[in-house]
Every structure is written in C-alpha cells, then in structure tokens.
Amino acid sequence: MSRVKVGVIGVGALGRHHARILSEMDGVELVAVADAHAERGREIAAKHGAxxxxxxxxxxxxxDAVSVVVPTVAHLSVAADFLRARIPVLVEKPLAHNVEAGQALVDLAERHQTLLQVGHIERFNPAWKSAAPWCREPKYIRAERTSTFTFRSTDIGVVLDLMIHDLDLVLSLANSPIRSVEALGIGVMGDHEDAVQARLVFENGCVADLTASRISPTA
Structure with missing residues (x-):
C-alpha cells in the first residue's frame, strides 16, 4: 500500500512536533517542510529525512495532505491554496483569528469537498477519552489552564491560544446551546488578552467557569 505523502508548513515551536510525529507514523511519508526561516527549515527537514x-x-x-502550523493570522491564506487544490488540510488550533476567516475556511472546504480538520489534540487525550463517557449531563464544570509567557502565538490572545482547548471540551460535555457568556480579561504583554476568566451558562442549566492565563509565574 502506498504511503500518504504529507507536508508541514511552519516548523516553529509547534510545527516541529507535527513534523516529528508525521515522520514516525505508519503509512505516512513526510516529503517536505516549508518554512521561511531557512536555518530552522533545513534543520527540521534533515532531522526527518525530508x-x-x-x-x-x-x-x-x-x-496528499498538509499540516498548517503558521501564525494564526495566516491560516486562511495558506490553507486556502490547498483546499482549492482539493488537498486535505490539518490546521493547528485555533482554526482562524476571527469568525469571518474561520467561516471562509469552512466554506472553502465545503465548496471543494475537501477535508479540513482543526488540531484540537485534547479530544484525543487518553484521560479525556476515559472520563468523558462518565460525564453525562454535568451541572457544573470548572477548567483552569495556565502557563508562563512563552513569547509564541503573540498574534492572538489567550482565549484562542489556550482557553480554546477547554472551550472545545466544555461545549462537547454540556451538549447544549449557550444562554449567556460573562468574561473579564487583561492584557499585559501586548495588544491581546493574556489572562481571562469566563462563565458560560447553557440552556440546559449547566454552568462552566473557565480560567486561562499565559502570564502565570509557574505553569
């Protein structure tokens, strides 16, 4: 059986892990990595025989497929070229930097009947997969996700950088439309929020309190 030929676009802090994992997968051939940073690109390519x-x-x-791991603001422009060519795309989370760009990607995938997936890796966390079936009809959910400041993903705020993981899981657990959202955030290191507290109230009565910070003194 022929192997799926895959490329990774962007091999920085997260993209290098995409390249490593793909190079180790059965049935997959990492044929190339693309990165505007020549030294980094050559290093990762040589390491994995691409x-x-x-x-x-x-x-x-x-x-045959690509992983897009460029800065979030470039997700639409990069992924769009492959979707138009009907090449399946895995986009590192978040899907896009705003709703309009995200919807444009979804529309492109549907128009060209091409697979588009977002890298919400927590869905595949063994702990989550074991616990989720036992968490039916939750009444209250609390999630905290914190880290020190890493100087990456500065083109987006902490909601799209970190809290997006917990939003994805909470929406799955609650399995209900949202009635209301209250949130408070502060920006310290740049133009976007670095710490946020949010409360989501769902139509079925479930309440979720979420905390995310990327400026914590410890992770």
Missing amino acids: RWVSDYRQLLPDV
Missing part, C-alpha cells in the same frame, strides 16, 4: 522549501506553494504538486 526536503525543505521556503515557499509553501512548492508543496502543492507533491503532497
């Missing part, structure tokens, strides 16, 4: 290209569009003729 080739490096500076322009991600060079991958279009050679891959």
